[in-house]
Amino acid sequence: MCGRTLLLLYVDDMIITGDDPEYIAFVKARLRDQFLMTDLGPLRYFLGIEVSSTSDGFSISQEKYIQDLLARDALGDERTAETPMELNVKLRPTDGDPLLYPTRYRHLVGSLVYLAVTRPDISYPVHILSQFVSAPTTVHYSHLLRVLRYLRGTITRRLFFPSSSSLQLQCYSDATWASDPTDRRSLSAYCVFLGGSLVA
Template sequence: MIITGNDSEYIAFVKARLREHFLMTDLGPLRYFLGIEVFSISDGFYISQEKYIQDLLACAALGDERTVETPMELNVQLRASDGDPLPDPTRYRHLVGSLVYLVVTRPDISYHVHILSQFVSAPTLVHYSHLLHVLRYLRGTSTHRLFFPRSSSFQLQAYSDTTWGSDPADRRSLSAYCVFLGGSLIAWKTKKRTAVSRSSAEAELRAMALLTAEVTWLWWLLADFGVSITTPTTLLSDSTGAISIA
């Protein structure tokens, strides 16, 4: 059980009452939980999965110590038919599944993990080589962390972007967004669209609609936590056509 809050006396009271009914050990301030490391400082706290990454790299048993600067090469379009099938896809599936959990603290690989996860049913040697590329990127960036400042405004700001017809198999687009609460990144996602967009403006507008639904949900969630958002949420997009339609 994790007990959080800023009232130390009430937290001590709750722990004392719990000890009256349950056998429990007080492990002190949160440091490590479910593969996520938490570092608290006076200005805020960091969360990372550095140890999780090191364990993942050890499991992958890469044959060299190379690192790369990007998770995936630019403009890569993977197909299900690329390359020869892997003799045993178990390792590929395990590594991709581990990367899906890593996205909890590493939004920079969200798009690339989404791409690789589409081929877990029948991965090929080409897909596996791109998976190793992501792992080499993580080796060089294992210390990257998310920072959540203690003093931050309760103002939501959202960003959306999309590809247009980027999947060579079905021409569907990939939408992505991220949402900040003040200076804290609190939500991000990459999602393949269910319908084919006939223009880049339509694809961007669908991405904005997806993000609007997420922001609306966040408003209600923050209200449940007692945080009232009184100012409109800024939604940023790089598509002049979609902005004009919106």
């Protein structure tokens, strides 16, 4: 099977930025010459991620994704939680009774893993709860419900990426020391900022 490769080169002495409307139109026109494509306009919603932009920068969130998740997996109450997980919780595989139908737990944890793309505030509890997807218990499920209640109360939170930000790269990391109650392993985490924007 034979395929086509396109190499698009554009050389100009002018400095061009990624938000130059004339240059964007130029690139779209060159791509349209080679490929069948439809211009859908400015990005607003893609794969459950909402994008909104202003002159100050742009924000990404998954508010509709959270609403759909809460509607699909109704909790049966309207309570909210101040934090996604209690402090100093040490969950073990043997806590509680095994769930009769673990599929729901697995589905919810998988959905939360994707949600953590725009909600780094739930990354730690989701990491902890994902360790028990093979054999979740009632205790693990109650902690999972707390994360959902936290999301209900903080549904409008979003990540903001300012348009005028430095290009200084900063990385922060931390680790616990032998904190896992089962095997005494340490947990580590990191976050990377480009200027004032969280990128990883």
